[in-house]
Amino acid sequence: MSNVYDKAHELARTLRESDEFSNLKDLHEKVENDDVAKRMLDNFRQLQLELQQKQMQGQQPTEEEITQAQKQFEMVQQHETISKLMEEEQRMSTVIGDVNKIITEPLEELYGKPEEQ
């Protein structure tokens, strides 16, 4: 299995050296160093998390929570750095998802794709 681990490290290195990772890192640092942007993003994520947890417990969000979430979403969308960061995070998340699919393909040969079960 040492070849597999070598290849995994090569893949991680390629990811770390990609323009996409570099962009993501720059944007992340830019937000971390901007108190207003950081608070705005933290608040947004906190509210998203709370709404997710509610949903997972089968609870409906209140009308006020929905309005607040929409307002915060518009705010972060209008913030240039945050909206770019969120876009790059989405892109990276897609890549990681694709990579996971590629890597687990050999096992799908044995167990079938999850959607087929």
Next chain:
Amino acid sequence: MSNVYDKAHELARTLRESDEFSNLKDLHEKVENDDVAKRMLDNFRQLQLELQQKQMQGQQPTEEEITQAQKQFEMVQQHETISKLMEEEQRMSTVIGDVNKIITEPLEELYGKPEEQ
């Protein structure tokens, strides 16, 4: 990102060509082609799944279910092919987990390790 995808495919190929994957595949086929072994393993997995789902819903398994699970576990442990298959599956699952850790290390630089949050 094309390099990242290339490296992911190389990794998948290395995994597919490993002795561990080949062993897993042979054992999987051996069980699939043995009606008694297949039924034994299917029953065991079905019960494991039911107990997990109960636990996730916060329910305690009954004393009878625990006894049945232990009995089935002993049975599959004593079955040479099934116990070898489960061992190889455990090994593969560890490798996949390690690989995921290696690949997401670059992102941990930005967001911290999950256990630190």
